[in-house]
Amino acid sequence: xxxxxxxxxxxxxxxxxxxxxxxxxxxxxxxxxxxxxxxxxxxxxxxxxxxxxxxxxxxxxxxxxxxxxxxxxxxxxxxxxxxxxxxxxxxxxxxxxxxxxxxxxxxxxxxxxxxxxxxxxxxxxxxxxxxxxxxxxxxxxxxxxxxxxxxxxxxxxxxxxxxxxxxxxxxxxxxxxxxxxxxxxxxxxxxxxxxxxxxxxxxxxxxxxxxxxxxxxxxxxxxxxxxxxxxxxxxxxxxxxxxxxxxxxxxxxxxxxxxxxxxxxxxxxxxxxxxxxxxxxxxxxxxxxxxxxxxxxxxxxxxxxxxxxxxxxxxxxxxxxxxxxxxxxxxxxxxxxxxxxx
Amino acid sequence: xxxxxxxxxxxxxxxxxxxxxxxxxxxxxxxxxxxxxxxxxxxxxxxxxxxxxxxxxxxxxxxxxxxxxxxxxxxxxxxxxxxxxxxxxxxxxxxxxxxxxxxxxxxxxxxxxxxxxxxxxxxxxxxxxxxxxxxxxxxxxxxxxxxxxxxxxxxxxxxxxxxxxxxxxxxxxxxxxxxxxxxxxxxxxxxxxxxxxxxxxxxxxxxxxxxxxxxxxxxxxxxxxxxxxxxxxxxxxxxxxxxxxxxxxxxxxxxxxxxxxxxxxxxxxxxxxxxxxxxxxxxxxxx
Numbered sequence: 236x237x238x239x240x241x242x243x244x245x246x247x248x249x250x251x252x253x254x255x256x257x258x259x260x261x262x263x264x265x266x267x268x269x270x271x272x273x274x275x276x277x278x279x280x281x282x283x284x285x286x287x288x289x290x291x292x293x294x295x296x297x298x299x300x301x302x303x304x305x306x307x308x309x310x311x312x313x314x315x316x317x318x319x320x321x322x323x324x325x326x327x328x329x330x331x332x333x334x335x336x337x338x339x340x341x342x343x344x345x346x347x348x349x350x351x352x353x354x355x356x357x358x359x360x361x362x363x364x365x366x367x368x369x370x371x372x373x374x375x376x377x378x379x380x381x382x383x384x385x386x387x388x389x390x391x392x393x394x395x396x397x398x399x400x401x402x403x404x405x406x407x408x409x410x411x412x413x414x415x416x417x418x419x420x421x422x423x424x425x426x427x428x429x430x431x432x433x434x435x436x437x438x439x440x441x442x443x444x445x446x447x448x449x450x451x452x453x454x455x456x457x458x459x460x461x462x463x464x465x466x467x468x469x470x471x472x473x474x475x476x477x478x479x480x481x482x483x484x485x486x487x488x489x490x491x492x493x494x495x496x497x498x499x500x501x502x503x504x505x506x507x508x509x510x511x512x513x514x515x516x517x518x519x520x521x522x523x524x525x526x527x528x529x530x531x532x533x534x535x536x537x538x539x540x541x542x543x544x545x546x547x548x549x550x551x552x553x554x555x556x557x558x559x560x561x562x563x564x565x566x567x568x569x570x571x572x573x574x575x576x577x
Numbered sequence: 578x579x580x581x582x583x584x585x586x587x588x589x590x591x592x593x594x595x596x597x598x599x600x601x602x603x604x605x606x607x608x609x610x611x612x613x614x615x616x617x618x619x620x621x622x623x624x625x626x627x628x629x630x631x632x633x634x635x636x637x638x639x640x641x642x643x644x645x646x647x648x649x650x651x652x653x654x655x656x657x658x659x660x661x662x663x664x665x666x667x668x669x670x671x672x673x674x675x676x677x678x679x680x681x682x683x684x685x686x687x688x689x690x691x692x693x694x695x696x697x698x699x700x701x702x703x704x705x706x707x708x709x710x711x712x713x714x715x716x717x718x719x720x721x722x723x724x725x726x727x728x729x730x731x732x733x734x735x736x737x738x739x740x741x742x743x744x745x746x747x748x749x750x751x752x753x754x755x756x757x758x759x760x761x762x763x764x765x766x767x768x769x770x771x772x773x774x775x776x777x778x779x780x781x782x783x784x785x786x787x788x789x790x791x792x793x794x795x796x797x798x799x800x801x802x803x804x805x806x807x808x809x810x811x812x813x814x815x816x817x818x819x820x821x822x823x824x825x826x827x828x829x830x831x832x833x834x835x836x837x838x839x840x841x842x843x844x845x846x847x848x849x850x851x852x853x854x855x856x857x858x859x860x861x862x863x864x
Contacts, residue, residue, distance in 0.1 A: 328763035341754035345776040
């Protein structure tokens with residue numbers, strides 16, 4: 236068993252909503268991330284999936300301290316990042332990098348590619364003068380860009396090329412951990428595979444650990460070692476990729492998996508789907524008990540009352556659902572669906 | 578001329594856009610006024626202090642192309658030197674206003690919170706006052722109508738507009754991903770604000786500055802017309818004021834300074850309009 240690179244304990248990220256100008260007071264909070272517990276192992280890719288607005292991007296940003304978490308611990312190399320002052324955090328930042336979703340918005344349009352990739356080196360005093368230039372060209376080569384383009388501006392590149400620039404920038408300081416915030420969602424399908432392959436190659440070559448945030452289950456399955464499914468600021472289920480797809484335990488995961496199209500019309504016709512009704516409740520006022528109970532086809536009274544514990548149902552397979560304690564209910568309540576998914 | 582202007586524009590805009598005809602006309606006037614201001618002593622037919630008491634209030638002639646004033650001074654000479662006052666007041670006021678407005682507006686927009694509240698309430702107070710009235714009041718209080726006083730008085734309220742413009746731009750820019758990326762990289766706050774964000778919001782500020790320049794020249798003329806301008810220098814506004822008293826007798830005395838002010842302000846506004854079209858982010862083409 237490899238050791239954990241990052242350990243997250245009871246991570247909460249609440250955004251206060253203020254009212255009034257002179258006498259500003261907090262009227263409520265958006266509970267974007269509300270109590271996460273998991274580990275990211277050295278060298279693995281942890282996929283983080285969920286609907287939009289479930290807090291997956293916030294989780295990524297809170298881990299690398301782009302947002303300072305409201306509560307909880309993020310341990311990295313034995314230190315709690317949340318407790319460090321900005322000054323103490325600065326030298327650690329080079330280890331924690333991020334690749335953004337939008338390859339258009341994430342590159343400064345007024346800076347050359349050379350500056351975009353080279354600036355982090357200067358900020359962290361990793362190189363100076365000619366060394367910066369040399370390292371930038373080396374990085375461009377690594378991510379598959381022609382080093383001759385170093386003086387060009389972002390608008391002169393295609394979406395895929397820009398994403399490569401973003402990756403080169405993230406790699407510049409030789410980080411150990413990279414948050415990939417939907418890095419392929421904005422790209423053409425034909426380019427997505429190239430970028431995924433590049434990221435896998437880089438992971439092997441530089442021993443990187445990824446937190447891969449996505450809403451595309453197929454892409455996540457391909458790249459991830461383990462997958463965590465988030466719903467309304469909480470992790471519903473977490474297991475290795477195979478288990479999540481083949482024997483999901485949480486009703487929400489089952490619904491997500493049943494929505495993935497299967498490229499075979501006969502199977503597609505036969506299988507039954509769990510179609511969730513209603514919308515995701517507001518994270519300002521999440522439902523009591525299990526946050527999923529308002530949309531869960533199997534919910535019973537305990538779900539409306541108690542918050543389910545996130546615990547190990549099978550070795551390495553964590554899930555937060557009361558049904559785990561009462562396995563009979565799944566089959567009894569909605570037999571057709573359970574059979575199809577199971 | 579047009580080529581040079583295009584060169585000056587930020588990268589990524591100059592390739593696919595060009596200044597229109599009116600803007601180039603405006604640019605020509607602006608450059609012309611600038612050159613006149615710079616070369617006034619060499620261009621002027623007479624010295625600045627030249628007076629010919631025997632030839633007062635004369636119309637245009639071969640000796641005095643634009644005629645003479647009430648003291649027998651050469652109007653062309655005075656107008657050429659007057660360009661200096663206009664250019665100095667315009668440039669200085671706009672530089673002060675943009676630097677102050679840019680800094681305070683950027684800080685206000687980026688940090689928000691109470692800094693933002695305080696600064697924005699201050700700009701509102703300043704903007705609620707007609708700028709020229711405030712300038713008149715300030716010069717009247719200091720009792721020292723000089724070039725510096727005019728620049729100072731116009732700058733006191735002038736920066737507020739820039740601050741609000743910059744703040745609005747920074748607000749829309751600060752949550753862009755590239756700013757977040759810079760934060761994740763560990764860039765210092767000031768470096769993010771002034772090296773990453775500010776270069777991206779300069780286009781509307783440049784446009785505003787051109788219009789501000791025209792406004793400052795006009796305001797200086799107004800102050801001088803009211804006798805609150807620099808006393809020892811030939812300002813277009815002061816010449817206009819002088820000419821106004823003799824308007825029925827010798828209209829050229831007021832007409833020529835008036836034309837100088839009009840064409841300069843018009844030229845700058847044409848240039849500003851052109852720059853706005855070229856620098857409009859919606860006109861930016863992506864390749």
